[in-house]
Amino acid sequence: MKQKGLKRNNNVSDELTGIQFYYLVHGHCLLDGDSAFKSDTEAKAAYFEHKDALFAKQAQKEHDWDNPTFQDGSRPWSWWKWDPECPAEQRKQIAGNPVIPITTELSHGVPAKYQIQGEFSDIKFETEFDYLKRHNLLFDGELERVKEERTCSKCGKFDFDNITVNLEGIVICHNCRVGL
Ligand SMILES: [Zn+2]
Numbered sequence: 001m002k003q004k005g006l007k008r009n010n011n012v013s014d015e016l017t018g019i020q021f022y023y024l025v026h027g028h029c030l031l032d033g034d035s036a037f038k039s040d041t042e043a044k045a046a047y048f049e050h051k052d053a054l055f056a057k058q059a060q061k062e063h064d065w066d067n068p069t070f071q072d073g074s075r076p077w078s079w080w081k082w083d084p085e086c087p088a089e090q091r092k093q094i095a096g097n098p099v100i101p102i103t104t105e106l107s108h109g110v111p112a113k114y115q116i117q118g119e120f121s122d123i124k125f126e127t128e129f130d131y132l133k134r135h136n137l138l139f140d141g142e143l144e145r146v147k148e149e150r151t152c153s154k155c156g157k158f159d160f161d162n163i164t165v166n167l168e169g170i171v172i173c174h175n176c177r178v179g180l
Helices: 018-026 040-059 077-082 128-134 142-149 174-179
Strands: 093-095 163-165 171-173
Touching (some): 018 040, 018 077, 040 077, 128 142, 163 174
Antiparallel strands (some): 163 171
């Protein structure tokens, strides 16, 4: 994508509203009833117009409520949906009974809706991080950043999904957090 439409400070908030930005990252609005774009076509066009800024913002970690961005080791919902760079292959299922999709639509590389009750409650897909790594799509330095951001400071275990940063800014896995 050409850079010429991009402003020097990469500030897209004066072009996209916070709600629109949030929608491109998550595929839904924060509040029920909010609507981000008039149509799918408009949302898609907005993605391609603002993709460079969206990714630049991520690299600069300029996350805030008006300009939400995505996490290292993941990609925005709109990237999964529209970007030609995103492989056609879905994320691999790594646990549970074979998934039964309720819709043909995908979200972040997995069925947007599928059975999760009872015998289907153990379904797990590879993480976005593993998928991106497998397809050689991580940015320069992203692997190292993810390792740092997702390795528990208490037990030293790397876990992409079950880890959080607590209020003191300490990276901790869910197991160790429960033990505190
Ligand atoms: Zn831990």
